[in-house]
Amino acid sequence: MVTNKPVPDIVVGRLPIYLRALRRFQEEACITISSADLARRLAIGSAQIRKDLSHFGEFGRQGRGYDVSRLTTELSRILKVDREWGMALVGAGDLGSAISQYAGFRARGFRVKCVFDKDPAKIGRRFADLEVLGMEHLLAQVAALSIRVAIVAVPADEAQAVVNDLVAAGIRAILNYAPISIAVPPGVSIQHIDPVVHLQRMTYYLE
Amino acid sequence: MVTNKPVPDIVVGRLPIYLRALRRFQEEACITISSADLARRLAIGSAQIRKDLSHFGEFGRQGRGYDVSRLTTELSRILKVDREWGMALVGAGDLGSAISQYAGFRARGFRVKCVFDKDPAKIGRRFADLEVLGMEHLLAQVAALSIRVAIVAVPADEAQAVVNDLVAAGIRAILNYAPISIAVPPGVSIQHIDPVVHLQRMTYYLE
Numbered sequence A, B: 001m002v003t004n005k006p007v008p009d010i011v012v013g014r015l016p017i018y019l020r021a022l023r024r025f026q027e028e029a030c031i032t033i034s035s036a037d038l039a040r041r042l043a044i045g046s047a048q049i050r051k052d053l054s055h056f057g058e059f060g061r062q063g064r065g066y067d068v069s070r071l072t073t074e075l076s077r078i079l080k081v082d083r084e085w086g087m088a089l090v091g092a093g094d095l096g097s098a099i100s101q102y103a104g105f106r107a108r109g110f111r112v113k114c115v116f117d118k119d120p121a122k123i124g125r126r127f128a129d130l131e132v133l134g135m136e137h138l139l140a141q142v143a144a145l146s147i148r149v150a151i152v153a154v155p156a157d158e159a160q161a162v163v164n165d166l167v168a169a170g171i172r173a174i175l176n177y178a179p180i181s182i183a184v185p186p187g188v189s190i191q192h193i194d195p196v197v198h199l200q201r202m203t204y205y206l207e
Helices: A009-027 A035-042 A046-054 A068-078 A094-101 A103-107 A135-144 A156-168 A195-203 B009-027 B035-042 B046-054 B068-078 B094-101 B103-107 B135-144 B156-168 B195-203
Strands: A065-067 A085-090 A110-117 A130-134 A149-152 A173-176 A189-192 B065-067 B085-090 B110-117 B130-134 B149-152 B173-176 B189-192
Touching (some): A009 A035, A065 A068, A085 A094, A094 B094, A103 A110, A103 B195, A130 A135, A149 B195, A195 B009, A195 B103, A195 B173, B009 B035, B009 B046, B035 B046, B035 B065, B085 B094, B085 B156
Parallel strands (some): A110 A130, A173 A189, B085 B149, B110 B130
16 A cells, blocks of 8 residues: 555665566566565565565566566656656766766766866867866856756865855755765755775775 | 663664764864754754664753764764774776775775786876776785775676675675675675665655
C-alpha cells in the first residue's frame, strides 16, 4: 500500500543501486527476477529489497518475481531519470576535465551542459564542445538552459562560496568533489564524492 | 571507557569525515574546538560526535573541548593513515589516468605505485613515472611492493574478475569505480564510487 508519508532518504539512496543492477539483468536478457536474485547480486537482504520497493507500490507478484523491464521503467520514473538532466560544472582544472569526459554520465541520463571557472587562465578553454565561461555567466546560463543540477570540482577552500552561487542561481542538486563538508539550505540536496574518505574507512581494518 | 567490542562500521565511516574537518581546523590555526564546533561544520549532531569518539577513548575534557592537534593525531593513528599506503591501480583508460593524477590521494597518505591493464594497446604507456604493466605482473608487483590497497577502474563487466585477481594477489582493501556491485570474501573491504548513484538519489527530490 502506498501512503503519502515521505520515503526515508536511506531507502531512496538504495533505489539507484537497484536500478543499476536491473539494467544489468536487462543486458543479460533476463525477463523476470526474484528479490532473492537481486539480493544475491547486491549483498542486500531480499526482505529489505521487498520492503524498500513496497514504499512505491506493488511491483512483483507473490511467487512470480519482478518483471525486469517494468521494474526498470518504474524505478527510472520514480528517480526521475526517465529524462536527460543537464548539469553545470564549476571547476575547469584536471578534476573538472576528467569529470566532463566521464562517459558514465551521459550513458545514464546526465550531461554537462556548461562549464565555469573563476581563473582567467582557464576561461575560454574548450572542454569538448563546451567553452569554459567565467563565473559571472553562471546565473544567466543556468536560467537559459533550465539547469537544476551542478557538479563542484574546485579546491576545498572555494567550495562553499561556489555552492552559495549555485544555490542563488537556482541549482537544487549538487554533487561535490571538493574534500570538505558544505552547508546547503533546505530544499537543496548535496552529495559528496571523496575517494580518500572511502580509503580511510578501509585502512582502519588493515593489519 | 574503551572495550574490546568491535566498533560499528557506520562509526568507522564517520571518522574520516571528522579527520578531514580537523585538518581544516588545524589549517585555520584552531588549538581547541568543542564537539559543537565540529557539529556545526559537519551537520552531524554533537552528541553523535561525542558518542562516536568515545568508542576510542577520552579525547576531550568536560567543558574544555578537544585539542585539535592531539585528536588529529589520534584519529590518524586509529584509521592507520599515520603512514603512506601504496596502491595498485587496475585500468589504464581515461578514468584510470584521471585517478592516477588526482592530487588528493598523495596529500592524504595514498599513492598509486603500480598500474595494470589487460589491453596490449595500453601496456607500456607511461602514467607519470609509472609504466602500465600487463595483468600477468600483478601478483609479483603487489608482493614486491607489499601493497594491500587497490583501485579498480575497468568496465563494469570486467570488474568482478579483476577483483578476484586482486584478492588472490593479497589485496585487502578495494576502491571500486566500476558501476557495479562486486562480491568480496570475508576479510576484504570494498567501497564504491559511482557518481551517477549520488545524482539519481538527488533527482528523486527535484520537481
